[in-house]
Amino acid sequence: MTCIETRGLRKRFGTTVALDGIDLRVEEGRILGIVGPNGAGKSTALHAMLGLTSYEGELNVLGLDPWTERDQLMREVSYISDVAVLPRWMRVANALNYMAGVHPRFDRSKAEAFLARTDIKRSSKVRELSKGMVTQLHLALVMAIDAKLLVLDEPTLGLDLLYRKRFYDSLLNDYFDRGRTIVVATHQIDEIQDVLTDFVFVDRGRVVLECSMEDLESRYCEVMVHPEQIAAAQALAPIHERHVFGRSILLYDRGDRQQLSTLGEIRTPSIADLFIAVMDHAPTTAKGTPA
Amino acid sequence: MNPTTVHPDAAFEPRVIAPAHNAMTRPLYWSIRRELWENRSVYLAPLIVAGVVLFASMFSVFGLPRRIETLASQPAKLHAAITKPFAMAPAPIMLASFLVGLFYSLDALYGERRDRSILFWKSLPVSDRTVVLSKASIPIVVLPLIALALSLATFTIMLLAASAILLANGMSPATLWREVHFIQEPLTMLYGLTVHALWFAPVYCWLLLISAWARRMPLLWVILPPFAIVAIERIIFGSTNFVSLLRYRVVGAMQEAFETQVGRPGVIERVWQLEPARFLSAPGLWLGLIFAGACIAVAVRLRRTREPI
Numbered sequence: 001m002t003c004i005e006t007r008g009l010r011k012r013f014g015t016t017v018a019l020d021g022i023d024l025r026v027e028e029g030r031i032l033g034i035v036g037p038n039g040a041g042k043s044t045a046l047h048a049m050l051g052l053t054s055y056e057g058e059l060n061v062l063g064l065d066p067w068t069e070r071d072q073l074m075r076e077v078s079y080i081s082d083v084a085v086l087p088r089w090m091r092v093a094n095a096l097n098y099m100a101g102v103h104p105r106f107d108r109s110k111a112e113a114f115l116a117r118t119d120i121k122r123s124s125k126v127r128e129l130s131k132g133m134v135t136q137l138h139l140a141l142v143m144a145i146d147a148k149l150l151v152l153d154e155p156t157l158g159l160d161l162l163y164r165k166r167f168y169d170s171l172l173n174d175y176f177d178r179g180r181t182i183v184v185a186t187h188q189i190d191e192i193q194d195v196l197t198d199f200v201f202v203d204r205g206r207v208v209l210e211c212s213m214e215d216l217e218s219r220y221c222e223v224m225v226h227p228e229q230i231a232a233a234q235a236l237a238p239i240h241e242r243h244v245f246g247r248s249i250l251l252y253d254r255g256d257r258q259q260l261s262t263l264g265e266i267r268t269p270s271i272a273d274l275f276i277a278v279m280d281h282a283p284t285t286a287k288g289t290p291a
Numbered sequence: 292m293n294p295t296t297v298h299p300d301a302a303f304e305p306r307v308i309a310p311a312h313n314a315m316t317r318p319l320y321w322s323i324r325r326e327l328w329e330n331r332s333v334y335l336a337p338l339i340v341a342g343v344v345l346f347a348s349m350f351s352v353f354g355l356p357r358r359i360e361t362l363a364s365q366p367a368k369l370h371a372a373i374t375k376p377f378a379m380a381p382a383p384i385m386l387a388s389f390l391v392g393l394f395y396s397l398d399a400l401y402g403e404r405r406d407r408s409i410l411f412w413k414s415l416p417v418s419d420r421t422v423v424l425s426k427a428s429i430p431i432v433v434l435p436l437i438a439l440a441l442s443l444a445t446f447t448i449m450l451l452a453a454s455a456i457l458l459a460n461g462m463s464p465a466t467l468w469r470e471v472h473f474i475q476e477p478l479t480m481l482y483g484l485t486v487h488a489l490w491f492a493p494v495y496c497w498l499l500l501i502s503a504w505a506r507r508m509p510l511l512w513v514i515l516p517p518f519a520i521v522a523i524e525r526i527i528f529g530s531t532n533f534v535s536l537l538r539y540r541v542v543g544a545m546q547e548a549f550e551t552q553v554g555r556p557g558v559i560e561r562v563w564q565l566e567p568a569r570f571l572s573a574p575g576l577w578l579g580l581i582f583a584g585a586c587i588a589v590a591v592r593l594r595r596t597r598e599p600i
Contacts, residue, residue, distance in 0.1 A: 052413055053598065070595070071418035079414040087329065087408035094328050101321030102417050 008057035020205035034185040036202035082154035088127035111144035240277030322425035340387035356460040381442035388438040392430030396498035490544035496586035503593040
């Protein structure tokens with residue numbers, strides 16, 4: 001089943017084009033990472049999917065139009081955004097009561113069980129919690145919702161490594177199952193590489209690359225080339241070249257692995273390496289050709 | 292299958308969505324409760340004012356035995372001396388709730404955008420209409436109910452305290468109970484609060500509309516348009532119709548809903564002074580309510596469109 005489908009998704013803020021025709025299809029049970037530089041349109045795209053912003057083009061989330069049917073959609077979708085959005089005056093107990101009151105799919109006992117593993121007190125106000133604890137609280141609230149789609153927009157921004165690791169561990173161990181779909185936009189792509197099933201690169205409001213993790217392994221390879229074979233390696237049309245400790249690392253798209261393995265050590269690139277290669281490679285003046 | 296059995300492994304199965312009436316009223320109920328969690332001044336401010344009123348009224352209550360003695364031969368003056376504190380007591384409470392309502396409305400849809408918590412509220416299955424209606428119901432329904440409850444409580448405590456003082460001075464509270472209209476007085480409070488809630492609804496809804504629209508300084512935007520209309524009208528037509536309209540909105544409820552010409556103006560204590568028929572047939576009421584409805588409708592649309600500031 002398709003969870004999210006967009007066709008020609010566009011959004012303009014005045015003269016700035018935030019989304020320039022995004023075509024995307026996310027199947028149920030996938031964990032999609034959205035990667036892109038600042039201002040690439042990641043948040044705008046996620047906001048459009050959540051009914052938080054208007055758009056042009058086609059957008060369908062769980063069979064609903066987010067802009068006109070947000071309240072119905074939010075029964076099935078939960079969301080954590082890049083900024084702490086939990087109201088600062090709210091007490092933890094208030095938050096639990098309110099969620100249990102308005103959300104038909106909120107399971108209070110699950111949230112309580114998750115909170116029991118943290119230092120968060122029921123009587124605390126959100127403003128009294130540290131940033132990490134606020135994120136934990138938000139995660140507890142969101143994980144207690146039996147949602148079909150979870151959208152995370154830089155959910156761990158500003159958290160230390162330990163909190164970030166716990167965040168994704170909880171998400172995977174306690175929450176994710178094949179019936180759910182997760183879409184996550186983040187800069188800390190290395191940390192979630194093992195979590196993802198798919199990823200897209202977004203730049204200037206367009207999808208630059210759409211790839212599954214299986215494709216990453218089969219399609220791309222990185223070779224740390226022996227110095228004496230650098231000319232031969234460069235002749236095989238690498239998409240990117242970088243230098244680490246005096247050694248050249250060349251990245252190939254659909255390279256002949258047998259041939260490449262004679263030039264040096266071969267391995268699958270990380271998403272971050274591929275991202276840098278693709279972004280460097282992409283023409284910097286990608287003028288939005290009207291589609 | 293026994294429907295009461297809960298299987299732990301059934302946790303991920305889709306749950307039955309709450310029936311339609313639940314889906315409508317439950318979010319509204321919880322949205323109103325959450326407004327009260329956030330804005331404790333909604334009940335604290337009138338409560339404090341009621342406490343002050345009660346404290347002040349105790350002075351007149353303590354002087355009651357003396358006044359009854361000295362005025363025993365002048366029934367008209369006696370009546371006024373006894374009933375005036377009771378008739379005046381609700382006014383400050385109602386005024387406090389009115390002011391709280393104004394400040395609340397001005398911030399209701401602005402504050403959630405300023406602190407970005409709107410992103411959290413919008414991540415929940417509560418429609419913009421439910422949110423705006425819940426916020427509108429605070430000044431139009433909840434605050435009048437709080438004011439009514441506090442006025443009644445103040446009234447009751449004053450009556451009991453006055454009776455106790457009289458008994459303690461070896462006097463019968465019969466005079467007091469004969470003079471104070473303890474059925475008519477609460478009815479008048481209920482009527483007065485309803486009338487003012489309906490009459491000022493367009494004011495609250497205008498504030499809500501601006502609080503949903505303004506990117507900054509909502510107070511300025513609340514005042515500026517009426518001020519501009521007044522100025523333009525004066526310059527172009529040399530008339531002051533809009534000023535009269537505004538003045539009518541401020542004092543109109545008293546004019547239309549009560550008979551204040553007879554006796555002492557301003558003090559309403561008898562049911563015959565209520566004019567519900569005249570109030571309900573005043574075009575100003577209905578035009579105001581239509582304006583209020585329009586403001587709500589626009590505020591609902593704005594809440595969907597507006598982003599955090």
